[in-house]
Amino acid sequence: MSLDTDKKLALPSTGRFSGRHMLAYMLVLYLITLLIRWIPLFLSPLPYNIDGFSMAGVSDGIISSGHWSLNSSMYGIAYNQKTPFFPMLLSEFSLITGISPLYAEQYMLPFITASIPPFVFYFVSRFTRNITASVTAALFLAFNGLFSFLTGSIMKESLGLLLIPVGLYLYMGREDIRKRILLCLVLIFITFVHYRSTLMLQIFLILMLSWDTIRLFDAGKLRLRHLLMDIIGIPLIGFISLLYYFWVSMQDYYGKAFNINEMVLFLSVALIWFLIYIRFMKRSYSAGGKSLFRYIMDWKVIALVIALGAFLLNSRKLVFAGTINTSSALLATAVPYVILILFSLLGLSIMQRYRNKYLPMVAAIYVGTFVPITYSLVRGLDVFSQEILYRSYNFMDFATAISLGIGVTFLYAVLKRYFFTNESKQSLRVGIPAAFALFAAVVILLAATVPLGYDTVELFGVQNVTYEYEVSAIDWAKSANCTPVGTDQRLGDIMRDYNNVSHSKSVPWKLKYHKPVNSPFILLEDSWTTWGAQMHPSSPVKVQKAAFSSLINQRSVIFSSGHPDAPEGRIYILMG
Numbered sequence: 001m002s003l004d005t006d007k008k009l010a011l012p013s014t015g016r017f018s019g020r021h022m023l024a025y026m027l028v029l030y031l032i033t034l035l036i037r038w039i040p041l042f043l044s045p046l047p048y049n050i051d052g053f054s055m056a057g058v059s060d061g062i063i064s065s066g067h068w069s070l071n072s073s074m075y076g077i078a079y080n081q082k083t084p085f086f087p088m089l090l091s092e093f094s095l096i097t098g099i100s101p102l103y104a105e106q107y108m109l110p111f112i113t114a115s116i117p118p119f120v121f122y123f124v125s126r127f128t129r130n131i132t133a134s135v136t137a138a139l140f141l142a143f144n145g146l147f148s149f150l151t152g153s154i155m156k157e158s159l160g161l162l163l164i165p166v167g168l169y170l171y172m173g174r175e176d177i178r179k180r181i182l183l184c185l186v187l188i189f190i191t192f193v194h195y196r197s198t199l200m201l202q203i204f205l206i207l208m209l210s211w212d213t214i215r216l217f218d219a220g221k222l223r224l225r226h227l228l229m230d231i232i233g234i235p236l237i238g239f240i241s242l243l244y245y246f247w248v249s250m251q252d253y254y255g256k257a258f259n260i261n262e263m264v265l266f267l268s269v270a271l272i273w274f275l276i277y278i279r280f281m282k283r284s285y286s287a288g289g290k291s292l293f294r295y296i297m298d299w300k301v302i303a304l305v306i307a308l309g310a311f312l313l314n315s316r317k318l319v320f321a322g323t324i325n326t327s328s329a330l331l332a333t334a335v336p337y338v339i340l341i342l343f344s345l346l347g348l349s350i351m352q353r354y355r356n357k358y359l360p361m362v363a364a365i366y367v368g369t370f371v372p373i374t375y376s377l378v379r380g381l382d383v384f385s386q387e388i389l390y391r392s393y394n395f396m397d398f399a400t401a402i403s404l405g406i407g408v409t410f411l412y413a414v415l416k417r418y419f420f421t422n423e424s425k426q427s428l429r430v431g432i433p434a435a436f437a438l439f440a441a442v443v444i445l446l447a448a449t450v451p452l453g454y455d456t457v458e459l460f461g462v463q464n465v466t467y468e469y470e471v472s473a474i475d476w477a478k479s480a481n482c483t484p485v486g487t488d489q490r491l492g493d494i495m496r497d498y499n500n501v502s503h504s505k506s507v508p509w510k511l512k513y514h515k516p517v518n519s520p521f522i523l524l525e526d527s528w529t530t531w532g533a534q535m536h537p538s539s540p541v542k543v544q545k546a547a548f549s550s551l552i553n554q555r556s557v558i559f560s561s562g563h564p565d566a567p568e569g570r571i572y573i574l575m576g
Contacts, residue, residue: 036148037110053497113162120402149453346407463540511551
């Protein structure tokens, strides 16, 4: 279905793409995305995110035992065994390539997640028939640094993000019984991939199903048989997924979420957003004569202004407890991202005004993403809430990409209407540079967001890169039976999830506040005195050089190593 529904301003359509051209576009998009996702390999061959260590541990266990098991005494490994698809896939990849799981992860994952932008390109091209909208949407997901980080870091959520657009696509074509069956299989399969992705896909689909039911009921076209098939194929499978998480004791890790009070709070928040979604859809489908300007200047702008206001205020005064101030570097890097969001809001308004049949899906993604975000804010920003918050907003990127493609297409249509309908030299002299400037600006803005995913130390105060010399030090500590080991959060979590070394993660705090360090063994790095010790979700803890040197002088150095290109970045193991 094309967006060409307005006689005064027809959005340009390129018609059906030939299979050969479609494959060519998808291949180029795949290669671009793959190269961007492989950026961490230029920094270290190890997983870009410490979650990869526990999953490598699960894969090591699968390879050594020859089967998957839920039994493990190791904290991180036991948790990741309960959603086992990623470790199973990693095990097979490791056996085929002969590369150990720990070093195979960062190569394997981008091969899979790089297919998300090409698939979204195919998805958008099916209902816009427009090359500009399709390519822009795909490039947003390819370049966007925040989305790139999530689909390039070693997390189960990365694979979940691949299945979400597939599930949405199958839902839109569920009149075909084959796609309906495939949708059920995707919903079952995603249960074993990632719990949060399962929840978000269910929220999106239930919102869309609710609107379809209301619309068909009002039109007198609702069929009970189809409604029962939808209920069995979507929310019932979601309930079965929840039972599985109960069965494998997933509540041991997220016990707060399974508390009855927390469930009531979450359902209350979800109900409010459900009513907002239905109200939004009814207004979009009833206000046909409303001007485009009135569609743009509504609650969407208010929400953006509030978000930007909190973001800017946090650079002066901490708005979000336990985090760090918004750095000037992050403010500068966020500018192109905000401009792209403005284009995206324009695209969403276009879809509202023209009553595009894919508007319910885009609106469901936006509204559905705000459910866990609002829930985390209402319940209070403790560690649990912060994890929900920072892991939720990227699900919105699918809707942002589609509406961005529509917004850029609309702007190009304006240029085409005013400069290309009249083929005079003067019109072309202005129109061609204007069109080129539009597309060049979009590409430059997209490329400028890439650092959001890979310059995390400067922008967010989080070190995601783990170097080989750090892992060598931890391996040495295990082989020398150094236990328990005192260190920071990042290295401590690696010890816990991959090496099964007893540890504590309070050494940076004790050094900063001049408290005695009682651990028999200590693992520390010179970077604690420069950038700081990783203590996520809190901000990095910077240790004074005097306290750092004093601790080294008081203890015996039994191991020392460092990065060959960074003499100041040495790592030590102390005893005594």
